[in-house]
Amino acid sequence: SQTIHQWPATLVQPVGSPLSLECTVEGTSNPNLYWYRQAAGRGLQLLFYSVGIGQISSEVPQNLSASRPQDRQFILSSKKLLLSDSGFYLCAWSLETQYFGPGTRLLVL
Amino acid sequence: SQQGEEDPQALSIQEGENATMNCSYKTSINNLQWYRQNSGRGLVHLILIRSNEREKHSGRLRVTLDTSKKSSSLLITASRAADTASYFCATDLLKAAGNKLTFGGGTRVLVKP
Numbered sequence: 001s002q003t004i005h006q007w008p009a010t011l012v013q014p015v016g017s018p019l020s021l022e023c024t025v026e027g028t029s030n031p032n033l034y035w036y037r038q039a040a041g042r043g044l045q046l047l048f049y050s051v052g053i054g055q056i057s058s059e060v061p062q063n064l065s066a067s068r069p070q071d072r073q074f075i076l077s078s079k080k081l082l083l084s085d086s087g088f089y090l091c092a093w094s095l096e097t098q099y100f101g102p103g104t105r106l107l108v109l
Numbered sequence: 110s111q112q113g114e115e116d117p118q119a120l121s122i123q124e125g126e127n128a129t130m131n132c133s134y135k136t137s138i139n140n141l142q143w144y145r146q147n148s149g150r151g152l153v154h155l156i157l158i159r160s161n162e163r164e165k166h167s168g169r170l171r172v173t174l175d176t177s178k179k180s181s182s183l184l185i186t187a188s189r190a191a192d193t194a195s196y197f198c199a200t201d202l203l204k205a206a207g208n209k210l211t212f213g214g215g216t217r218v219l220v221k222p
Contacts, residue, residue, distance in 0.1 A: 032207050043197060043214040044152075049207045057207065090151055094208050097142060098199075100151035 002027035006091050006101035013108050019064075019078040021104050023091030026072065031093040033074040035066055038088040038103075050074060081108045115198055115216040123221050128185040130216040132198030133178075139201045141174055141181050142210065146195045155183075155196075188220045 003026045013019060025031055032051050036044040046059045048066035056066050063082050067075045074091055086108045092098040116131045132141070140159045144152040158165045158174045158181065165172045171184040185192055195217045199210035 034209075036212075041217075044212040046209060046211075049209055051207045059209075088149075092152075096140075096201075096208060097154045097157055098144075098152075098208075098210055099154065100144075102151045103149070105149070 004101040021076040023074040025093045034092040036090040115213045119217045121219045132181045190222045
């Protein structure tokens, strides 16, 4: 069966520090991969999606970047975090329906 | 405004009652999906209904889709305290690359024991 992992679960980072969140999927090949951000009490905003290794599409201009170095690995990064980067970050994979990881809560202070 | 918008934003009911929430969207879709999110957790897929389907059931869940009105509803029958969660609709748009979904703002459901 397929599983999706995200880590860390919680992260507190100072403004201006770098960020790397990792997402890995097991049990499937060549999935579409997604990074979302969710503000408290709100819906999901799609940040990036990828249909294959090295293929990244950005949905909104921002301080973040994404990479897909392997088929089942998706990384969300920033060189310098802003206060506004705080939020709940969710990774998902799909073939048709989307399956979500447990999320990473990021607090930038 | 968002492609998918849920109504109401929040709903409070007693255990055993039915809960109904609605979703409206603006452009043509391949399918519409409903997800549940417990507080602080990832989303869990509930039901997918395709654009050529009108109604779908899964256990205590019933989803309808009216493409002429660009709307969908999710009915939870005989609610339980464990149904307390936020519920999101998401649309898979025609011609959207990568099976992207557009999520609404969600309906927060509180089921009181």
